[in-house]
Amino acid sequence: MAKLSGKLSLLMPAYNEETIIYANALEAARQISPLADDYELLVIDDGSSDRTKAEIERAAAENPKIRCISYQPNQGKGGALREGTAHATGDYIAFCDADLDLAPEQLADFIDRMQRENADVVIGSKMHPESKVDYPAIRRVYSWGYYILLLILFRLNVRDTQTGLKLFKAEVLKPVMRQILVKRFAFDIEVLAIINARGYKITSAPIEVVFHRASFGRIGYQDIRNMFVDTLAIFYRLHILHYYDKADTLERS
Template identity: 30%
Template sequence: MNLSIIIPLLNEQESLPELHDWLVSVMNKNKFSYEILFIDDGSTDDSWHIIQNLSQTNPSVKGIRFLRNYGKSQALHAGFAKAQGDVIITMDADLQDSPDEIPELYRLIMEDNYDLISGWKKKRYDSVVAKNIPSKLFNWAARKTSGVQLHDFNCGLKAYKNTVIKNIEVSGEMHRYIPVLAKNAGFSKIGEKVVIHQARKYGATKFGMERFINGFLDLITIWFLSKFGKRPMHLFGALGVIMFLIGFISAGSIGVMKLWKLYHNEPTILVTNNPWFFIALTTMIIGTQLFLAGFLGEIILRTKNNEERYKISEEF
């Protein structure tokens, strides 16, 4: 199979028939063998019934329905697990991503041998204050933190080799940082293509301002996991040892000074009346806690089981 097209959605009943017909037209024109995977992330409108009707007329349409809204990352995770195509395309269901981009994305993966191609919505039709400016800040921070030089990490239109999506773990709200996850997994040939961004035709955006805060937190998480996710003791243990040594040396210095003054019959104060004693003690306690955090992290890493992050209500 040439293509798997994964489309996460939430309450997009108006756009689904039009998107399906557009995709089928592009697939037939380019003689692709394909599957369209609609991932219904807990829609409360008629989206799931429309997907069921589309599957009755087109056997290439498949669907997964969540019991409730779990988020785009979980929807992509479910789609990645089910996808069978040589090339996987992800796109949004709101008709802002153009299916006409798919043939070139496919060519870049199959002929130019890219592992991942990310779309770049160079000209956007979103609100400047609500989306454009925050997106630019996100993309700048992601480039500086990850080293992946993309202009638009958050673009939903992306193309992947099958081996890429089978070897990355998408969770939380990390869907916008899939290129970073791919790089951390060892897939280095990551490219970018300018794509058409269309104005929303139906409904309103499902994302609020909280996604920007969550995005920054997820970026920090990815940075930490890429460097210390497999060896937490290297960070917490090292910091703990350093803090403990600083406290121990400080406490030792206080003790030495106390003995020196006693030996020379100089007036002294109780050790507990010296503020530096409590600073040294606190530093040693923090150092011990950091070391234990690293130790516990190592134990959890070796004993954890993959938890179920979402519940599927129906699937076909």
């Protein structure tokens, strides 16, 4: 099994997950412990109104590799991951969802692909031919349409940007996360578009999804509209305003 030389930081956003976060945090930590020389699990309480924070702290009391980051108000998944990245101390940073529908142990294959292909980023893809997931036909249509849009706008040859399991080299991710503006609908697009524009290598890996709660939720018109608007805004900032280049220059000066 491939293993990272250095420290792995796994970021797990959580919002009102009091019923599952204690057990899932301990399980996620167990699964990633063999994957690197050292590791930490950062569970980000994204402005929860229930006992999520207390349950994370209970898990952290049992495993000192688990850390709780908590704040108010709710910022959305992108905001939570940005906050987690700022606190991460690893040489590599991974994202996973709190429900563990995508088991973090699958990162072993991500690590292998990162090393074999000399990639800077490895993202899980439900559209990968080797993936094991019951993906609704309408979702496949949306994914293909969005893939074509991203290819046209950003030359981003990634068929699935929304899967929660991702692995980054920290030196690549951290500067980008300090500059992102989208915190909700198109957060993943903003991160990957900037990384791609800076010439880093992104590759995809197959994943297996095991649902522990409900299956895929419905995509409404408002969700599609918000994603489309956010995506166009990212294109405008990246290629018209050159906002990210200017922000990077200011950060380095």
